[in-house]
Amino acid sequence: MFGLTFDKLLVIGVIAVFVLGPERLPHYASQLARLVRNLRQMADGAKDRLRDEMGPEFDDVDWKKLDPRQYDPRRIIREALIDDDPKPVSVVRPAGESAYVKRQRLAAEGEAAPFDNEAT
Incomplete structure (x- = not known):
């Protein structure tokens, strides 16, 4: 729990x-024990309340599956990006030539590129 070993606790x-000091240590140790006991009671109370509100579905939930410590962001992104059945990609080309090709053709022919007075 929290990476605390016996050496660290010692x-x-x-x-x-x-x-x-040795005079106040027993008092603070008992307060710590009381705090831990109260936290456990609050967690048990929250679990009981959740069980009451969810009803019989509470026992059907796989709580280990919902543990946030098991999530690996790299795996989640990898699974999201990999598609099981890739769909064929079709490229739609416009009918006629593009504006770039048209400018290149007109420049090669020595004509000026078309200019729209109302565009600016």
């Missing part, structure tokens, strides 16, 4: 003894 305990 160091935190020793620091707490020096900072708080």
Whole structure:
């Protein structure tokens, strides 16, 4: 839990003894225990309320599937970009020549490119 090992907890305990002192340490330890107990009761209460509101569907939900720690953004993007049945791409070409090709042809023939007075 939170990457705390026994060694780290021991160091935190020793620091707490020096900072708080041996007189106040039991009081703060009991407050910490009370806080943890209250947090557990709140989590259990929220779970019970959710179970009451969802009804029988609560047991059907796969909670491990909804765990946000399992999501890999790279995998999600990869799956979104890869399409199982690729559709053929058809290129639609306009009838006639493009404006660029027309300008190139007119320039080769020595004529001026068409100009629209109302466009500007």
